[in-house]
Amino acid sequence: MSWIVTGGAGYIGAHVVRALATAGLSPVIIDDLSSGQTSFIPEGVPFVNGTILDRELVEKTLRDHNAEGVIHVAGFKYAGVSVQRPLHTYAQNVDGTRVILEAMEAAGVRNIVFSSSAAVFGTPGVALVVEETAKKPASPYGESKLIGEWMLRDQATATADSEAPLRHTSLRYFNVVGSADPTVYDVSPHNLFPIVFEALLAGKTPRINGDDYDTEDGTNVRDYVHVGDIAAAHVEAAKRLASGASIEAAYNLGSGDGLSVKQIMDAMVRVTGIDFTPEIGPRRAGDPDRIVATGELAARDLDWKMRYSVDEMVRTGWDARRNAG
Template sequence: MSWLVTGGAGYIGAHVVRALAEAGMTPVVIDDLSSGHASFVPGDVALVDGSILDRELVEHTLRTHGVEGVIHVAGFKYAGVSVQRPLHTYEQNVEGTRVILEAMEAAGVSNIVFSSSAAVFGTPDVDLVVEDTAKRPASPYGESKLIGEWLLRDQGVATEASDRPLRHTSLRYFNVVGSSDPTVYDSSPHNLFPLVFSALLEGRTPRIFGDDYDTPDGTNVRDYVHVGDIAHAHVVAAKRLSLGEPIEPAYNLGSGDGLSVKQIMDAMARVTGIEFVPEMHQRRPGDPDRIVASGELAARDLEWTMRHTVDEMVASGWTAHRNAG
């Protein structure tokens, strides 16, 4: 039996694929390669080049490969851009999830791990976000991820009396960084790590947007979590679903304390050996002072822990980024 990874040619999905293979769980990938890279998929892993919006293709893939569960990573992941492209965001993230659930039901597949986001919380009014913290998404992206969680919940209720009730969990996380494979890198044009790496390689000075936040050093604080740790949690969740073990509807994959942008910049200079003083710019509208989540529940059930220091996260990402050429 195998597990289908949607978006498995992307940065996070490709790490999930490798973690599945290492755990002896056969991965299969479906990806339209709109932001993923075929080269990220190992040569011995089946890659279906197509869209999750293609209902017949998804069902055919599930049946052909004897899939027992789906790890749904595919989606339009740019929160800022989603404000300008709400219809596209909802099509990819909401309709895409609905199509996958419909194809799963038709093919008799009843396990799904959903890659959600800490964006479902918006700007929380607590220092440490937990699973039941109020959901107030501040972008179409965050809204679409919350709706995705609702879709899983509702399909679970609708099928609970059937012979194949949907078993599901949603994993929420924020800034995914680093690399566990020097050939797989974050190619996003919007994420902090690749933006800083590109600036340093091109001789430009990295930027910080705002140093007047209500934080110890004035720059905003976020969870930064290593992609390898994220991938491992997805695989453990998939195992629990396969084995019929108890699982929560959602988990926060958080660091518990967070890192500031200045701390990240200091680590960048230390690890790369390139000394720089970041350019200071005005804060961006809507950027909260601090968003940090507790990972206690995931630590209990999903072997979640922060296995990498900030320097290790930077070093692994820097190596992969330079290898990308």
């Protein structure tokens, strides 16, 4: 039996694929390569080139590979851009998830791990986010992820008395960074780490958006979590679903304390050996002072822990990016 990984040629998905293979869980990738990279696909892992919007293709892949479950990582992940492209965001993230659930029901596949997002909370206004914190997404991206969680919940209810009742969990994570494989790196033009890496490689000075937030050093504070830890949590969730063990509908994969942008920049200087003083730009509209989540539930059920220091997060990401040339 296998686990189908949608978006398995992307930065996070490729790490999930490697973690599944290490655990002996036979990954199979579906990816349309809209943001994924063929170079991220490990040798020997089956790869289906196509979109998750193709119901026939998804169902055929589930059947052909005797799927035990799906780890659904694919999606349009750019919160800011989603404001300009809401219909595209909903097509990829809402319709895509619906198609996957339809194909799973038709093929009798009952387990799904859904890669959700901290964007479901919007600007929560609390010091520490927990799973029950009010959901107030501030972008079409966050809304699409919350709708995805609702669809899983409703489909589980609808299939509860069927031969293949849906078992599911949603993993909400925040700023995913670093690398657990020297051949895989973050290619997003919108994330802090690759923005800083590209600036440094081009001989430019990285920028901080605002230094007057209500935080200890004036820069905003976020959860930064290592992609290797994120991948490991997906595997633990898949194993828990397959075993029939009890599982929560959603888990926050948070650090519990967070890091400021200045702390990240200081680590960039230490690790890269490139001495720079970041430029200070204006605040971005709507950026809250602090968003940090607890990971206590995930620690209890999914062996979630922060295994990397901030310097190790930077070092692994920097080495993987430079390795790419």
